[in-house]
Amino acid sequence: MKVYVVYDSENGHTEALARSVWEGAKGVDGAEAEIAHVNEADIYKLEDMDAIVWGCPGHFGTISSGLKNWIDRLGYLWAQGKLVNKVGAVFCTTATVHGGVESTMINLLTPMLHNGMIVVGLPGNIPENALYGSYYGVGVTCPVELSDDDPKNLPGENDLALGRALGKRVAELAGRFSSAAR
Numbered sequence: 244m245k246v247y248v249v250y251d252s253e254n255g256h257t258e259a260l261a262r263s264v265w266e267g268a269k270g271v272d273g274a275e276a277e278i279a280h281v282n283e284a285d286i287y288k289l290e291d292m293d294a295i296v297w298g299c300p301g302h303f304g305t306i307s308s309g310l311k312n313w314i315d316r317l318g319y320l321w322a323q324g325k326l327v328n329k330v331g332a333v334f335c336t337t338a339t340v341h342g343g344v345e346s347t348m349i350n351l352l353t354p355m356l357h358n359g360m361i362v363v364g365l366p367g368n369i370p371e372n373a374l375y376g377s378y379y380g381v382g383v384t385c386p387v388e389l390s391d392d393d394p395k396n397l398p399g400e401n402d403l404a405l406g407r408a409l410g411k412r413v414a415e416l417a418g419r420f421s422s423a424a425r
Contacts, residue, residue, distance in 0.1 A: 244294065245291060245293050245294070246265075246274055246275070246276040246292065247294070248264050248265045248268065248277065248279070248297075249279055249297040249310075251299035251313075252299075254395070256385040256395075257299055257335070257336045259397050259398050260406045261298055261334070263410070264406045265278040267411040267412075267414070268296070268410035268414040269410075270411060271415055271418065274414040281299075281309045281310050286313070286316050286317060286320070289317070289326060289329075293329060294331065296333065296334065297334075298333055298351065299335055299351070300335065302347075304347055314354050324359065327359035327360070330360065331363065332362070332363045332364070332380050332409055332412075334406060335348055336383055342384060344377075344383070344384065345382065347382065361416075365381065365405065365408060365412065369408050371404045375401070381405045385397060
């Protein structure tokens with residue numbers, strides 16, 4: 244099965260999380276996983292994918308303009324039903340606690356639902372998520388740096404473990420669906 248991870252990232256926070264999702268997906272037997280920044284992501288590849296995971300930094304509780312612009316180009320795929328029954332999942336980063344993680348993920352999920360995709364989140368019984376509670380996908384907070392001397396505050400190991408768990412879950416479920424379709 245094929246998994247495509249598409250992300251927007253400005254300062255490396257969301258890219259680090261995207262790479263963990265990609266690592267989780269490609270670690271599943273039989274999975275082929277690709278990753279692309281939204282500026283290089285090819286919408287024409289989506290038709291051949293079994294699963295699509297996209298993510299971005301949350302901007303005021305919603306999708307970043309870079310990813311939103313890319314999603315808005317999917318109209319012809321929607322019109323032809325080319326994404327129906329593909330597995331989909333989302334992730335995001337925010338700079339502040341209560342910075343809109345859940346609302347950003349819900350906004351990221353909406354276009355997937357409009358395209359007829361099968362949305363996958365992270366259940367609470369997955370060990371990495373048991374105490375964190377990121378059910379809509381993976382949303383993490385990476386506090387903003389106040390000066391150039393501050394550390395970059397990239398996602399921590401627990402955050403990246405959530406990303407890998409999401410990628411693994413997506414690839415496993417995409418594999419089940421593609422096997423059942425044969």
